[in-house]
Structures are given as C-alpha cells and as structure tokens.
Amino acid sequence: MPETNLPVLKAKDYASDQDVRWCPGCGDYAILNAAQRVAQALQLKRENTVFVSGIGCSSRFPYYMNTYGFHSIHGRAPGFVTGIKVANPDLDVWMVTGDGDGFSIGGNHMMHILRRNVDVNLLLFNNRIYGLTKGQYSPTSEQGKKTKSTPFGSLDFPVDPCQVALAAGASFVARSTDKDRGLVPVMQAGAEHKGSAFVEIYQNCNIFNDNAFAELTGKDTREDNVVYLEHGKPLIFGKDRDKGIRLLGLRPEVVTLGDPGSGGVAEDDLIVHDQTNKPLAMMLATLHAVFDADGNNVSGFPEPLGVLYAEERDCYETLVQQQVDAAIKKRGAGDLDALYNAGDTYTIGA
Amino acid sequence: MTDSPANSQSSTLAPEPLRSVVVRFAGDSGDGMQLAGTQLTDTSAIFGNDVATFPDFPAEIRAPAGTVAGVSGFQVHFAADDIFHPGDKVDALIAMNPAALKAHLADVDPGGIVIVNDDEFSKTNLKKAGYPTPEGSKEPTNPLDDPELSSRFRLYRVPITKLNQAVLKDSGLDPRSVNRCRNMWTLGLVFWLFDRPLDTTEEHLTETFAVRKKLPAVAEANIKALRAGWAFGETAEIISERYHVEKADIAPGLYRKVTGNEALAMGLITAGQLAGKDVVYATYPITPASDILHNLAPMKHFGVKTVQAEDEIAAVCMAIGASFAGQLGVTGTSGPGLALKAEAVGLAVMTELPLVVVNVQRGGPSTGLPTKTEQSDLLQAMYGRNGDAPVVVLAPRSPADCFDTAIDAARIAMTRMVPVILLTDGYLANGSEPWLVPKAADFKKIEVNHPDSPGSASGAATAANGDTGDHAEFLPYQRNENHTRPWMVPGTPDGMHRLGGLEKQNITGNVSYDPDNHQLMTDLRHAKVEKIAEDKTLVPDLEVLQGDASGDLLVLGWGGTYGSITTAVQRARAKGHSVSQAHLRHLSPMPANTGDVLRKFKQVLIPELNTGQLRLLIRGKYLVDAVGINKVQGKPFMVEELESMIESLVGSAASA
Ligand code: SF4
DSSP: OOOTTSOOOOGGGGBOSSOOOSOTTOTHHHHHHHHHHHHHHHTOOGGGEEEEEOSSSGGGGGGGBSSEEEEOOTTOHHHHHHHHHHHOTTSEEEEEEEHHIIIIITHHHHHHHHHHTOSEEEEEEEOSSOTTTTSOOOTTSOTTOOBTTBTTOOOOOOOOHHHHHHHHTOSEEEEEETTOTTHHHHHHHHHHSSSEEEEEEEOOBTTTBTTTTHHHHSTTTHHHHEEEEOTTSBOEESTTSOEEEEEETTEEEEEEBSOGGGTOBOGGGSOBOOTTOHHHHHHHHHOOOOBOTTOOBSSOOOEEEEEEEEOOOOOHHHHHHHHHHHHHHHHOSOOHHHHHHOSOEEEEOO | OOSOHHHHSOOSSOOEEESEEEEEEEEEGGGOHHHHHHHHHHHHHHHTOEEEEEEEOOSSTTOOTTSGGGEEEEEEEEESSOOOSSOSSEEEEEESSHHHHHHHGGGEEEEEEEEEEGGGOOHHHHHHTTOOOOTTOSSOOOGGGOHHHHHHSEEEEEOHHHHHHHHTTTSOOOHHHHHTTHHHHHHHHHHHHTTOOSHHHHHHHIIIIIIISOOHHHHHHHHHHHHHHHHHHHHHOSOOOOEEEOOOOOOSEEEEEEEHHHHHHHHHHHHHHHHTOOEEEEEOOOTTTHHHHHHHTTOGGGTEEEEEOSSHHHHHHHHHHHHHTTSEEEEEEOHHHHHHHHHHHHHHHHHTOOEEEEEEEOBOSTTOBTTSOOOTTHHHHHHOSSSSOOOEEEOOSSTTHHHHHHHHHHHHHHHHTOEEEEEEEHHHHHOEEEEEOOOGGGSOOOOOOOOSSGGGOTTOSOTTTTOOSOOSSOOTBOOOTTSOOOOOOTTSTTOOOEEESSOBOTBTOOBOOOHHHHHHHHHHHHHHHHHHTTOTTTSOOOOEEESOSSEEEEEEEEGGGHHHHHHHHHHHHHTTOOEEEEEESEEESOOTTHHHHHHTEEEEEEEESSSSHHHHHHHHHHOOOOEEEEOOSSSOOOHHHHHHHHHHHHHHHHHO
C-alpha cells in the first residue's frame, strides 16, 4: 500500500519520455498499457523497479517505462535478471521477451531461470513470428508456415511455451492475449506472485503475422474459443456459457451442459480448476484451440486463458542471501586478515 | 611430533650441500603424486627454501590406470636462492610405474637420479605403458634392464609396493588402502634423500585423516609408511648419496604457499571488501578456472555470492546484471568460455558498466589442451568482440601476483566503469609459490561513487562537460574528467534510466543512430581506456627490472613467463651480456612510457607461449622491430631455451 504522504502515481507516470516506436496497430501497445496499469494498481516504486529485456520488437519495452531498465542481448535477459536479483533481492524485476528471444536463442536460459525460481515477472510476447528481422517463422510458428525463410512451409514442429515453463519448474504459469480483459488481472497476479511468474501473452504482429490469434480475440468468436481459468471454478465456456470440460478417465473432453436426462452434463461433473494442481496444469497446457483456414476450431477445445498454475516456493536469490546471512551469523562477518592467515603459514626469521 | 625418527635421530650419512633441487613425482592419477609433491613443497617452504611448483594433470579424470595418458606429475623446485620458476630439468624423478617413467624420463637431467617402484614393472604394466615386445619374444622389454638407463642416470630400483605392504601388514587396512600409502612411503624416502624433516607432513596427515575425516587408522598407516620410507633410506644402503639445500635469503615475515587460483580468489574477496560490495561471482565450471569458484564458494561470510550458471554466456550476463545492480560482478572462465562471453562483454563496453572477467588461459584453439598452459588468448581479450570494443587487459606474472592483479582489476573496473579482462594461465593457476602474507589495513580503499540523486553524478555540472546541473532527469552518460560515466544504482530515487546495447547518445543515454554521435562515442570509449594509463597508481610505468635502461637487448615479457625470463636474463647478464628485462602487467592500456622504454634498446625480444601476439601489438603500436621466441607445446618456457635465444641475439648485436 502506498504511504499516505507519497503522491499517488498514475498509469502515465510509469511511461518514459521516449517515443514508442512499434508499428501502429501492434499488439505490444496494449501490453505496455496493461503493464503501466498494473504498476499503477500496485503503486510500484519506480526507483525500485527494473525492466530487463533481450532483443526483438518486444524487447524495446524497457525504454518506454519510467523505471530502471536494461535492454540486453539476444536471449540472455534471464542471466541479467538473475544477476540483478542476486545482487539486490529487494528490486522488483520484470523481464520482457518474445517467442524468438525466449524460446529460440534464449531457450536454455528460460529453462534455468524458471527452475531456479528467481523472483521475476516474466512477460513472454508470443506473436509466432520474427518481427524485428522482418518476418521469418519463429519456434512457436505452426508447422507449414510460409514465410520469407520458408517459402515452401516451415518444417519445425512448434514449441509450446506454457508446457515448457511447467516442465522447467516454473512456480507460476499463466496465459492471456493482448486484447483480452484478463490481461491486466493475469499480469497483476504474476506481479504479486513471489517467484518466477511466467505469463505468455498472445500478441498480434499486424505486419508479419496478422490475425494469428483472431479467433481468440475477436468479439464474436472469443467466447466460444476461450475458457477462462478461475481457481475453484468449473471449466465453463461459450457465448451462452453452455459448454464445459470434463475428464473421461485421463482424457479431457468438451461437453454440453444441461439436464443429464436429456443428454447434457451437469456442472458438478466438470473439471474444477485448481491452480495448485500441477498435473492438472500440465494437462491444461496441452489443450489448444486449433483453427483451419476458415476459422473452424478443429481441435474442438477452447484455449485456456488465465492462471494455469501457481505454487509457493523459495526464490533463488532469497536462498543465496540466506546462505550469506547464515555464514555471517556462524562465522562473523569476513575478516580479511583471518583469510590471509588461514592455511599453513610459516615464519621466515630475520 | 616427538617420536619422529627423522627428528629425534640424525642420519649417519652426511648430506652434500646443493643450491637448488628439482624433484618430480610421477605416477597414476590415483597414486597421490599431487599430495606427495605438495608435502615436499610445504616442508621445504617451512624449512626456509624458496619454492616453485608445477603440477601436470592428465586431461582425463581417470584415464586407464597404468597408461601414459593417465600419468599425473608434480614438480617441486626448492632452492637456497631466489627462484622464479619450477625448473627446466629434473634432478630427481620418482616414477611409480612404467608409464610414469616413459612420460617423464626425457625431462631428467643426464646423470640425474631416477627412483622407480620396481614392483610395478610387471609384464602387464609394461604393455599398458606401451613398451615394445621385441620380435621373437613374448615379453615386453623392461627398460630398467637396459644398461643404457643405468649408465645415463643414477637409477635406484626400489620394491616400494612390497616394502610398504610389509610395514603395514598389521595395520588392519584392506590391501587397496595399504597401497594408497605408497606415496607416503616414497615421500619418506625422498625426505631422507634431501634431508627434510617429517613433522610438517605428519601433522598434515593427522589433521586430514584423523581429525577431519575421522579415520585415525588411515592417519597412522600413512605416518608409519612415511617413517618407513625414511628409515629405508637410512638403513638399506641402496642409496649412497644425500643432499641438503640451505635456507634461502628470503625477506623475513609470515609466509604462506598459494596457487594462482587461490590468490586470485583472495584478491577478489579483498576487492569486494575494499569497495564495500558483495562479490557476485557467476561462472560455469571449466578447466583450469574451476578452482576459483571452489575457493570462493565457501567465503559467503565475506558477502561472496557464487552462482554456478547454466553456461558461460549466462554467467557473464549475471555478472553484468550484478554490476548494474551495484555490486562487484565477476565471471571466470578459460579460453573457449571467453569466446562465448564475447557478445556480453561488448554489452558491458556499450553500457559502460564495471565487470571483471578472469580468463585462465589454456592450450587452444577450440577445446585444445584443457590442462596445459598457453598465452594465446591475448588478442582474443584485446579484440575478440564485434565492433570497436576496447577493454582493459591485465596479466599477473606469478601465482602470488594473481592476488594483487585481481584487486587492481576490480579497482579499475569500478572506478572507471569499464570491463576488465584478467589473463592468467594454467601454469599460474595451479603453480604455487610462497606469498608474504599481507595486512588488510595496508590496502587502499576502492572509492566508488554512486550518485544519490540526478544532479549529484560524479563530475556532473561542470562547464567543461556543458552540464549546468539544474536538471531533474538523470543523465547516465554525463562523463567526468576521466570520461567515466556515473554508476547510478537501481533503488536510487529519481535515478531511473535505461541502458542497453544500442548506441547511446552521449550525456543523455537515449538511443541514438546519429553518425556523428557514434563517432564520438567510439572515440570516447577508446579515450576512456587510454586515460586510465595517465593515472600511475592504476597503471604504473613500465620498469626495467634488470639491467640498464638502454643497451643491446630488452627482453619484454607478459604474464606467466616472468619466472623463466627472469632467470634467463640473470644468467645472460652473469655472462656479461648487455641484456635488460621488462615485464608488462598492463596490456591495455599499456603503461604511458612503454614506447620510450622500448626505443632505448637496439633489439627487443618478446618471449610468448603463443605465435607472437604481444609482438604484433608492440610492432603495431610502437613501430618497434621486435623479434619473438614462441612456443606452443602446452608447457612453460625452459630457461635454457630463452638463454640460447638471448645469446644468439646479443651475439649478433655485438657483431653488427
Ligand atoms: S513487426 Fe510486428 S511485432 Fe514488431 S512492432 Fe511491428 S507489428 Fe509489432
């Protein structure tokens, strides 16, 4: 809570004086806006906040925040974040990355920052394309994608960021889209989570991969193609909120709600979301809405948005600091002369 | 120890005096040769000799026993005079098996002592070591039976395995553990041969096995074996020679033996304390740098935070992140790792953040010779980045000098906002020498100036830099008279600013693609590094260490070749040649007077364990027609090699 004698910061107080240089219409604007709103809602202290990024369109983000910022090198933002947090665990650190930065060149580091559970709010802008290098396919692009570098269609099978994050041991995994009403609350939940909060945001690159997520964000299609995850609530979706997901054995299936007597499924039979249940989270991470060229959902499943998973776990930098504190408590603060004189010393007489 | 035979009774055979001795222990990696060597070193150092050591490890952790690839060696040079290197030629080789003899015999001085464990020269072991089986015979030739060997060396065939077993038959240890004591038995014999007391080793064995590992029986057995080896020398009358090396004339004081990696770790800890900062040491394990991590990891009570990163790149990025957050960020590696870190070091150049990168050089390119020494990363350190990306480069000259150089590197990095690469090498890292234990109070604090508000940046608001000081925004690239920008630390109110790898506008730090600004910033980054040499407390003048300030020949070295060069120049001068010596510790920026020193000599010789990297720099920078002596065999220079090169040059200078 802000102290009463401090001026209340508005969302625009978190914007730097730099001109934002993304393409007009880019989904990044909405995410920037959402971040500033979350900062405002939490009244983040600007001087204690650091935005760190790698390279790519999304990675320009730190320049636009009136906080401390570090626009680092391609794929390596997790290293900088880890170093910053180890050096000063009190800073509130955010990391902004993209599908190429975070899952291609920086895939290795992504796994390690998540397993270490460094306390960071990690925003993955997934637009399924390389924007800054002008339109090559990315590791999250669907197989067969035709781009300048893959005129006959890409051959790589795509990586699934939320699945990787869960498998790597992320303590918080959530998903939203740049246009979604859930974006601010999901980002805020991530910011409030202590530990690595991994938030995948489907982001529209209107220049090189326009409408990649149209069915998930369009006013008319969204409700039928998205299921909002709420802790303790059954998985219900659809414009008329008449569809749900239940488990048949170990297999999830989409069902129509209604009177069991007339072929419907009762609400009580649906999966109830429990964000502390990792096996459930891992299953949800594998569910995707998949669309054909005409926008028909061929997987039949809605795309889960919201918090897939959240657990409390010690943060790496806290543990590092605890070892330092424990050593000082046990041995006293380091004494250089004692250090030099340790080991086998001997005297050479005059 | 009160009942040690070596201390309580003197030997009947009076030792002959010697000025210096080089002993090399060689055996399987599991034979405990490093321990035997270390104990001879410690005992000699405590006795008052000057000492220098050189361990030689196999590249494989456990190469097949008995093979040449699995031989581990440890060379000790102890002397009654100042010595600077572990010795060219071995005076006494201790070979625990045929492979050890095969691998090391060539280094033994003709006429030198060779002690072998006769029991291990079995058919199988001879075959494993690759001794040939002559045609018509089923058995490989035993080199010990070759009369040539006993005529060229003083060969002593000692059944060490059996003698050790006999002594320990009632020890209660299993046969394997009994055999593990052979190194101490052998060391006992070497102690007798060179008239050394046993007490240091006995105390060490008691401390290690009885106190720390709670294995009193093992301690007792080792001590028994040690004494038995000594007694064997005394009573068996197989060896009819004994030597004694007098105390050296060493400056009085409290000493401790340190390896380069140990000294370097202590230097980093000291630097952190002098600056009032935590040391964040992020690294990825790599030979021969890992021991720096091992030495730092237990030092948490000094505020040392070690991170074993997922790879080399992450490690350097963590160190830079730590610096950005206001602590001392350090990463350590060896050659291949420095290649991986290059892009990130460039980012530290661009963001003008402090960073210390330790590169313990090894044989390259690629994976190269991981356990062998080389100086071939100089140009990588100087130039191995994209763009014009100048950094500071320092190189210690001896194991103990790693301590001071680490402090200097951190001081320059933090006071001048610049990445510093510290080039040690495998020879310095694992080699050891006596270190005069310093006093913490004698070190100058590292004054780091973090602004606490936008206007308080160091050097801000001067007419010279065009800053009036009345701005509310922090200007991250506002420089002081040394071209150094302020180190504003996150957490400081109103200090918010953004750094990054894109070119920055001078003063404001905003992203800038302006051509003139890029020219200016490139020039400033160079000038900032060069300016460091104007401060002689940071980069002292190049000194002529031996000889006149002008003359026929200057031998100019850098880094770990110092010891061999010093001895070679001493010997050449003793023969009356006009030779001088200088040694570069600062490779970038070089000392301000470097060109003046070089130009006073008719010839400049640059010995390097590479194909001529410093020579290229010196010729390019000072237009001095330097010649080189270059060796890349994974081994240090032999004094002899340098001496004959020097003589060939001064000979030619005299006739010119
Ligand atoms: S290229 Fe795409 S992702 Fe990049 S700024 Fe433009 S619209 Fe956004």
